Amino acid sequence: MFTPLIRTVVLFSLVVFAVRIMGKREQAQLQPYEIVIAVMLAELAGIPMADMGIPLLFGVIPIITILLIHYLLSTIMLHSERARSFFCGRPTIVIEKGRILMNELRRMRCNLNDLLEQLRAQQATLDSVEYAIFEPGGSLNIILKSPHRPLTPADMSVTTEPATLPTPVVLDGKLHRQNLRSEGLDPDRFQAELSRLGYGNVRDIVIATVDDQKVLIVQGGGPYDTLQTYPMQGGKGAQA
Amino acid sequence: MTAKTIVVLVTAAVLLFLLIYPAVCLHAEVNAYLENIDSIKEAIREKDDARALKLYGEKLALWDEKNTLILAFTPHAETEDTKDFIIELKHCLERKEYEKALEKADLLYARIDHLIEGTRLSWENIF
Numbered sequence: 001m002f003t004p005l006i007r008t009v010v011l012f013s014l015v016v017f018a019v020r021i022m023g024k025r026e027q028a029q030l031q032p033y034e035i036v037i038a039v040m041l042a043e044l045a046g047i048p049m050a051d052m053g054i055p056l057l058f059g060v061i062p063i064i065t066i067l068l069i070h071y072l073l074s075t076i077m078l079h080s081e082r083a084r085s086f087f088c089g090r091p092t093i094v095i096e097k098g099r100i101l102m103n104e105l106r107r108m109r110c111n112l113n114d115l116l117e118q119l120r121a122q123q124a125t126l127d128s129v130e131y132a133i134f135e136p137g138g139s140l141n142i143i144l145k146s147p148h149r150p151l152t153p154a155d156m157s158v159t160t161e162p163a164t165l166p167t168p169v170v171l172d173g174k175l176h177r178q179n180l181r182s183e184g185l186d187p188d189r190f191q192a193e194l195s196r197l198g199y200g201n202v203r204d205i206v207i208a209t210v211d212d213q214k215v216l217i218v219q220g221g222g223p224y225d226t227l228q229t230y231p232m233q234g235g236k237g238a239q240a
Numbered sequence: 241m242t243a244k245t246i247v248v249l250v251t252a253a254v255l256l257f258l259l260i261y262p263a264v265c266l267h268a269e270v271n272a273y274l275e276n277i278d279s280i281k282e283a284i285r286e287k288d289d290a291r292a293l294k295l296y297g298e299k300l301a302l303w304d305e306k307n308t309l310i311l312a313f314t315p316h317a318e319t320e321d322t323k324d325f326i327i328e329l330k331h332c333l334e335r336k337e338y339e340k341a342l343e344k345a346d347l348l349y350a351r352i353d354h355l356i357e358g359t360r361l362s363w364e365n366i367f
Contacts, residue, residue: 021247053316057258064255071248 004049007056011045014060018067023074031088031137037070088136095132098145108134115140124148164211173203173221183210194218197230263359266309270356274349276300280329281345284338292341293333300326314355322351 018041022034030038041063048059077084094104094115105115118140119126128148133141153160167179169190177187191202199205199220206225208218214232219225276299283292303326311319325348332341 021244021251055312055314055316057312058315061255061258064251064258068248068252068255 003052007052008049010056011049011059011063014063015041015045018063021067022070033073033087034070037066040066091136092134093131094134094140095126095129095142098127098130100126110134161213164213164215166209166211166217168207168209170202170205170208170218172207173205175202180210183212183214185210193232262309262313266313266359267356269309270352273299273303273352277345277349277352281342281349284333284341284345287338289333289336289338293330296330296333300329310355313359318355318358322348322355325351 022037044059044062044066048054048056073083073087077087092104092108094101094108094110100112100115105111115132116126119129119132119142122140122142124142124144128144129142130145131143133143135141167183169176169180169183169185175187175191180187180190193216194200194202194205194208197216197218199208199218204221206219206221208216210216210232216230216232217227218230219227276295280292280295280300283289283295303323325344329341329344329348332338332344
C-alpha cells in the first residue's frame with residue numbers, strides 16, 4: 001500500500017514545483033490560458049494518483065510539458081504585445097465618461113444585470129462611475145467620478161511622510177538576523193535594545209518589526225501583551 | 241541567466257530524456273522479446289518442446305520482473321494481459337499442444353508488438 005502513497009507524494013511535489021515555477025500570478029489572478037493550465041494540472045495529477053493501472057510517467061510527462069509550454073508562452077508574451085492580446089485578451093471599456101457602451105457589453109456577452117452586479121460588488125453606483133473596464137482576467141475595475149473619489153492628502157495639498165515597509169525581525173520567538181542586517185541593525189545591539197525595552201528574551205516575543213524610519217513594533221508572548229511601538233535609538237522616531 | 245531559467249532548462253532536459261531515452265531502450269527491449277518469441281515458435285514448429293520450454297524459462301518467464309521500462313511506459317492492464325498470454329503459452333508447451341502453443345505464441349507476438357506500437361510517434365497514436 002506504499003505505492004499510492006509514493007505516487008501521491010511524487011505527483012503532489014511535481015504540481016507544487018510546477019505552480020512555484022509558474023510564479024505568483026497564477027495564484028492571484030488567472031488569465032484565460034492559465035485557467036486551462038490549472039484545470040489540466042489538477043486532472044493530470046489526480047488521475048494517475050488514483051488509478052494504479054496508469055504508469056506514473058503518464059502523469060509526469062504531461063505536467064512537465066504543460067510547465068514548459070507555460071514558461072514558453074509567458075516568455076513570448078513578455079516580449080510580444082500581439083501574443084499577449086491573443087492569449088490573454090484585451091481589457092474592454094464598458095463605461096466611458098459615465099456612459100454605458102452597450103455595444104461593448106453585447107460583444108462580451110454581458111448584460112446590464114451582470115454589470116450592475118459587478119458595480120454593487122465594488123460598492124459603486126452607476127452615476128458615480130467615470131470608467132469601468134473589464135480586465136482580461138474577468139474582473140471589473142472602476143474609476144470613480146472625481147466628486148465620488150475618496151479624499152486624499154494630495155487633494156488637500158498636505159505633505160505626508162513616505163510610506164515605510166515594516167520588516168519582520170522576530171517571528172514566533174525567532175530572530176531573523178538577515179532581515180535585521182538588511183535594515184542596517186546589528187543583532188546583538190538589537191537584542192540589547194529589546195532588553196532595555198523590557199523584552200529580556202527573544203523567545204518571549206511573538207512578533208517584532210522594524211521599518212526604514214527605525215520604528216520598532218513589538219508584541220510579547222504574554223496573555224495580556226499588545227502591540228507596542230517604540231522609536232529605536234538613532235531612528236527618525238527617536239529624533240521626533 | 242536567472243535561477244528560474246536554469247530550473248526550467250533542467251526540467252526541459254529531464255523531459256527530453258524521459259521522451260527519448262526510454263523510447264529507444266523500450267524498442268530495443270521489445271524487439272529482443274519478439275526475437276525470443278520467434279525462436280520459441282521455431283522450436284514449437286520442430287516439436288522440440290524441451291528447447292521451447294528452456295527458451296521460455298530463460299527469455300519469457302521473468303517478463304514482469306525484467307521489464308521495468310515497459311511497465312513504466314505502458315498501461316499496467318496491458319502488461320498484465322501480456323503476462324496472461326505468456327502463462328497460457330507455458331501451459332500449452334507443458335501439455336505438448338503444439339498447434340495451440342503456436343497460436344498462443346502468435347497472439348503473444350502481436351500483443352507485445354501492440355505494446356510498443358502504442359509508444360511510437362505516429363498519426364494513428366496521436367489521434
